[in-house]
Amino acid sequence: MQLSIDGKSVTAQTGEYILQVAQRNGIEIPALCHHPAVEPSGACRLCMVEITHADWGGWKGLVTACLYPVQEGLIVSTANEKVRKVRAGVLDLLLARCPESELIQNLSRQYGIEKTSFIPRPEPDLCILCGLCVRICEKIGASAISTIGRGIDKIVSVPYETEENYACIGCLACATICPTGEITFTQDEQTRSIWGRNFELVYCEDCGIAIGTPEQLKHYSERSGLDMSYFTKCDRCRNREAAARFARITF
């Protein structure tokens, strides 16, 4: 189907969302809670765009591009005055929530906001509650973290914050995907720590570099149906070993 984004005619498939189509065509829409690997959720409200249609009798509406399915003949504007104003409002609020986040500061500056017009949070962290960490954890199948509490008390956490209830496998996907860098981990030679828990490490049988946590490797083995013997060595050692095997087969 054909639709128009900022006056550019683009092609899309049924079931795609505006943001996906725009990104594919090189039209930039800012988004914080979007990642191609997980389902969109419309949490950050930053990807607001204005839509209209020739058949709608002049009706226009503001929608989140990440959640709005494309339709034939849709006319989307991604950067007009109204859109910029509503995004600036969102960023004003985000800046009050996370005044220390460099990402939010940079985005705000692009929309002409140097300082939030609200009272900044007294003890701010970097979490914008976008829920990417929760969604990726669910996608991987661990479902170890979720948002808890409501309103201003809402946070991302492990259940009950006690160690017995941990479903976390220490895979670090949440830390990788976090757009603002709120989720952190530490790793030294013996342990990896994330979400307040210390994980042991599994080492490559040949060279001894850390390849993951036992929980992580077990989870991925069960998830993929591959035997645990697949998860014993690092890529470089496997590569060398396989090369030697190849040569033995053919000489």
Added chain:
Amino acid sequence: MVKKQLFVTPGRCTACRNCEVACSFVHTVNPMVPAEPRVRAYILSETENTVNLCLQCEEAACQKVCPVEALNRNERTGAIEVDLERCIRCMMCTIACPFGNIQIDVKLNEIIKCDLCDGDPACAKFCPTLALEYAETPNPDPKPREVAPLPPVPWMLFSKPPAKK
């Protein structure tokens, strides 16, 4: 139609590493940060050399283990390609591959594997002994072939100029 495949004949490999250089060249985006090669040449003993690169397994362990479906087969070339937009760098594919042919480029923080250069593998073009060849069937005659000469290297790059004859 028979699909072209990348054939590896370890017996012909001289571990000259033309393939590694060619691979790195075609995958480099920023010349200041050369890409890691997706193919590796090994000298195993005085008489044994071999190359190792992705075999594009039909039932690929990397593809099975990926939690976000970032590894997908390109139906045209038959290669499994990494979707770096989807990839969350969990590194499980690099551990699960029994041949170690999917790795991480630490400098670029990218998962790298052979993508058959979108149907025109550079390694095969630069292999002088046909240890790597991209064809429908492997060439039974291992006669060395002419490959495109590499560009001349300015001698100032070396500490000592070559001795004159």
